[in-house]
Amino acid sequence: MKKLSYVDHAEEWLSQFSFYIPIKVRFSETDMFGHMNNTAPFVYFEEARIEFLKSVGMFEDLSSKAESVPVVGDLQCDFHQQIYFDDQLRLYVKVESMGRTSYDVHYLAKNQHDHVCLTGRGRIVHINPQTGKPVEITQEIKEQLTTV
């Protein structure tokens, strides 16, 4: 795996993922270069992240009256290997570097041959949907997010 700014020790980093969702690359997600278009990983990242948040009860109340909703502060993705139509990926996700109102989510995709295809990360900020202001994350939630 190439050197990544968000990974200190590759082996350790890889070993810390356990939660994942399966992804099958859709035909409509390919492009005329014959492989998965580079915009698709961010769709996969979002799906994996939300499934993860749901698994710890943090993506339940999505109404406009919710006290806080998770929004994306930044996103990045490294392409390690070509991905093709019908490839079957395991899209892993974990939480790193928990802050007061935000945390980093890290991503890893392996294909059916167990090769690392994609890695990535992005900051999630919890904001109040009425005011748009960051909302402090409770100790309880912090523990849920980091013990999965």
Add this chain to the structure above:
Amino acid sequence: MKKLSYVDHAEEWLSQFSFYIPIKVRFSETDMFGHMNNTAPFVYFEEARIEFLKSVGMFEDLSSKAESVPVVGDLQCDFHQQIYFDDQLRLYVKVESMGRTSYDVHYLAKNQHDHVCLTGRGRIVHINPQTGKPVEITQEIKEQLTTV
């Protein structure tokens, strides 16, 4: 142009379009067969339809307190000619067969060589966003929609 269930007289039908928006086919809208993926026209149809509705003042209040919002009842598209990356389309739209709570929107796409590439239609129903029930379209709006 092939025979279409929603077109009686092709020449007359084609001549009745005047409103259009320009569309440039994005790279991410192609697929591994080397052409525009078949899901893209519905994105173009929606963009053209909304621009049309905006042009007659019918897509202004999108809040959850709006009295009525336009929703899609059905959609169809005929593919007349291959469409490729970077093709420049004119996406025409017009309203046909106005009803009490709904109306048909017809679509036509011509490419940079003035060839008919896509035709289509779909029913738009105005509903109350709180109740989900159809809402009667006022005489004033009917006139706006059909005189463009």
Add this chain to the structure above:
Amino acid sequence: MKKLSYVDHAEEWLSQFSFYIPIKVRFSETDMFGHMNNTAPFVYFEEARIEFLKSVGMFEDLSSKAESVPVVGDLQCDFHQQIYFDDQLRLYVKVESMGRTSYDVHYLAKNQHDHVCLTGRGRIVHINPQTGKPVEITQEIKEQLTTV
């Protein structure tokens, strides 16, 4: 179920589906009206159609030297019920009205409450990727497609 131009007897038509794929509505497939955007069903239809064609061995050779590839002639979709984020659909597909070089694919989506949400159909034409001309479908393939 409302009356559809492509369905003669609703009960019989519904009972003839057996092949399906599961679909989970992605967050990125919703829109600001709070439900699944109307362009998403065509992505689901394509995924279900291709899985079906794969299941009968008809979506194997996708190289530019393939003798024939399936392309979309037209597509339509009826929206019977609102679809929301995280809904779990069964996307059924079957082949109807087999022709010499093309056939109709019919679609049906039921949600987790077993309600009909979407129905649809579309013509698939087999063409030679070099010439763009329709290619006759062999008797063997016709039988595979219609006996699933």
Add this chain to the structure above:
Amino acid sequence: MKKLSYVDHAEEWLSQFSFYIPIKVRFSETDMFGHMNNTAPFVYFEEARIEFLKSVGMFEDLSSKAESVPVVGDLQCDFHQQIYFDDQLRLYVKVESMGRTSYDVHYLAKNQHDHVCLTGRGRIVHINPQTGKPVEITQEIKEQLTTV
């Protein structure tokens, strides 16, 4: 503007953009949180990048016999401000840190109020489509890319 790992001096960095394309946020690019979904910027980045490459004659031969094609090595995006349906963005793009077989593309999006909404960057590698191996970028092309 918040501190970014890929920007040394914000003012200088901002002032070095000149090439841009207009982007209008589509309804289908929003999500149920009421704003542009976080996957859309990567579609915009690709469109802007390709228009830029076209403008210097570097996105012409896309056939499978092309000597080299540009592929994405990594991508990142920072979200500075909420983006909504119908917002009109100027999507700026420039080339930075030219290497032997790759270069960085930087991105900047400003909205109709001239506010910075998105910034980003990503490595583009030129590869031989047959071998998948990196291809050296000629001096002529390097000059074209960096003098726009």
